[in-house]
Amino acid sequence: MTYLVIFTLLICLFIFCYFFRNKNGIPTNWPLVGMLPALFQNFHRINEFFIEIMEKSSELTFLFKGPWFSNMNVIVTVDPSNVHHVLSKSFGNYVKGPKFNEIFEYLGDGIFNSDSSLWQYHRRLAHSFFGHPKFNSIFMKKIWEEMESRLIPLLNNVSKHGVEIDLYDTFKRFTFDNVCNILLDYDPKFLSLDLSPIPLFQAVNDVEEVIFRRHAMPTSMWKFMRWLGVGEEKYQKDCQMIYDFTNKMIAMKRAERKLDNPKEESEVIFDNLLTIYMNEVENHTTPTNSSNGDEFLKDAFLNFFIAGGDTTSVALSWLFYLLTKNPHVTNKIREELNAIMVERDDDDNNDDFLRKFTKHKNELVYLHGAVCETLRLYPSVPFNHKNSIESDILPSGHRIKPNMQIIFNMYAQGRMKSIWGDDCNEFKPERWITERGNIKFEPSYKFSVFGAGPRICQGKDMALTQIKIVAAAIIQRYDIEVVQGHQVVPDVSLKLQMKHGFKVKIVRC
Ligand code: HEM
Incomplete structure (x- = not known):
């Protein structure tokens, strides 16, 4: 009753x-x-x-x-x-905060999942790497080497035979190779002519999907499902595959270190990021709460690998998608590249793309506008969240209680009329150019695709340069055509990847 x-x-x-x-x-x-x-x-x-x-x-x-x-x-x-x-x-x-830590448990004690002194520690080490005076030239050289030796030959081959290619998958292989090459000084060669499937990528996708779903459930609900074992076996297997890869990389670097004769201090010009962390472990200068050195190295490397691996490939894919929809933008970028990198160059050596790009990259204003515009409409990381410690009142007047979650949706922010104007859904690189033809600065809290403040993305400059080098080299050489009938749609997950990939034909121009 x-x-x-x-x-x-x-x-x-x-x-x-x-x-x-x-x-x-x-x-x-x-x-x-x-x-x-x-x-x-x-x-x-x-x-x-x-x-x-x-x-x-x-x-x-x-x-x-x-x-x-x-x-x-x-x-x-x-x-x-x-x-x-x-x-x-x-x-x-x-x-x-604790809710984030639980949802993202697989990232362990790495930079993404840490706060206060542990976060400051990671941030300081990473800064010594990304902020090193040699960093820019070394990483640009690494990007260009992979382009010249593998990406361009692959695209040439595809265009010659008139076959289709999944450009998102191709970029993903390229950027994961790149990030390993930069963080470890080792190229795993995911990008190869045969393009055989990479189970590791699928594992990363699947883990991110599980983590994404956890955002939409009360903690007790997803924990109950985990206790029941719903989807758990697959999730654990995927995590293990990712850990196996990171552990393999660490073991390989350890073996290399044993073989290497200890270098004189003056000989060491630039250490890769994993080596910086390994030195810390060997010198016992890691934070006290991480007792197991190998576990700590795994967490540290994994976080940077995930941060840098798939984010730029997502941005590159959306950039080329938007260019296929807006051929007049492609033409303008091409004109800019030709005017600045070809005609204005006083050097006889016209084949030296990297040297010319380095010399003129800040003048490529229209290309910069197209990249920012892509990230505004399709931010690689579509949302971000934080947890309050104490009660507060936001500038909008909303009350915040202690331990309350705040979600920023960068995808929605980029498409708000009240923020970007009535034409906010249009792809207009001009939005990022001042009347005098310079790059227009937008504050990071309005264009928050890389986050903002002390925790802003540490790979921001690297990512922007990487996208521009790849885009410039491809736009100068090829036209990209979406395969007829292929649907390009965003997936809902931690990253704004393309749900069915990006099937295109490459035409030499
Ligand atoms: C288009 C490319 C990229 C986008 C859109 C992007 C976006 C972001 C966002 C939104 C955050 C979160 C900031 C926060 O927690 O408030 C972040 C953090 C971070 N990103 Fe990126 N990222 C990109 C590429 C990269 C690359 C290539 C690297 C280099 C490995 C990188 C390294 C990091 C690191 C280390 C953090 C953590 C910063 C911290 O917590 O202090 N990112 N990124």
Whole structure:
């Protein structure tokens, strides 16, 4: 009898809420389950869903209410002043926090998953690497070597035989090779002429999908599913495959170190990042809470490998997709490249692409605009989150309770009329160029695709340069045509990858 009364009451509540549901675009906050039904219903198109909510409610921030007793009340914001506040001004009050650490457990004690002194430690080591005076020239040389020896010959081959190629998969192989070559000084050669499938990539995708799904569930729910073993076996196997790869890389570097004669201090010009971490482990100068050196190295390397591996390939793929839709932009980039890198060059050696690129890269304003515009419309990392320590009030007036989650949706931020204007859905590199023809600066809290403040992406400059080198070399040589009937759609996951890849034909121009 009691159950019947409760059941009838709940039905009445649902009917009441249905008729009195929010008509201002904010999802209905149902009794017991909060806004979870709307989230589940729209999960497959979550980024578009956030745009709709923000646009309909004409606010740039909203409070997502989770189920009762679930601690799933989340502030979702795209408001630049809130981004600035959380990521910069009140940086000390907003951390990754325990919820993030649990969801991303597979990243262990690496930079992404750490706060306070452990994060400062990683940040300092990484800065000694990315901020080294030799870093830029070394990494550009490595990118160009791989382009010259493998990417361009592959594209030449494909264009010669008129066959289709998945450009997203190709870029992914290229950038994972690149990131290993830069972080480890070792090229695993994922990019090869035969393009045989790489199970490691599938494992990374699958793990990221599981982690992404965890965002849409109360912690107790995904933990319960894990306890039941739902999807767990596959997840554990995928994680293990990724760990096996990182451990193999570490073992290989260890073996190399044993063979190498110890170098004189003056001989060491530039250490790769893993070597920097290994020196720390050998000198016992790692943070005290990481007792196992190998485990610590695995976490450290894995985080940089994941950060740099697939993010630039996603950006490159969307750039070329947008160029296929906007051939006038391709033509303008080509004109700029020809005018600046070919005609304006006073040196006789016209084949030396890398030297010319290095010399003129800051003058390639239109190319820069096209890259920023791509990242605005298709940010490789579409969302980011932080957790509050103490209560606070955001510049938008929204109240923050202690231990509350704040999600920034960079995909929605880039497509807000109130932030970027009525033409925000158009691909316009001109948006990034001043009237005087210089690069237009946009603050990182408005264009927050690389994050902002003290935790801004450490690979930002490297990624932008990498995208521009590859784009310039390809645009000067080829036209890209999407294969007829092939659907290019974004996937919903931690990264904005292309769901069905990017099948194209390459035509020599
Ligand atoms: C288009 C390419 C890329 C995009 C859009 C991107 C975006 C981001 C974002 C949104 C964050 C999170 C910032 C935060 O937690 O507030 C981040 C962090 C980071 N990124 Fe990138 N990234 C890119 C490429 C790279 C590359 C190539 C590397 C080099 C290995 C890299 C290394 C890092 C590192 C180390 C962090 C952690 C910073 C920290 O927590 O202190 N990223 N990136």
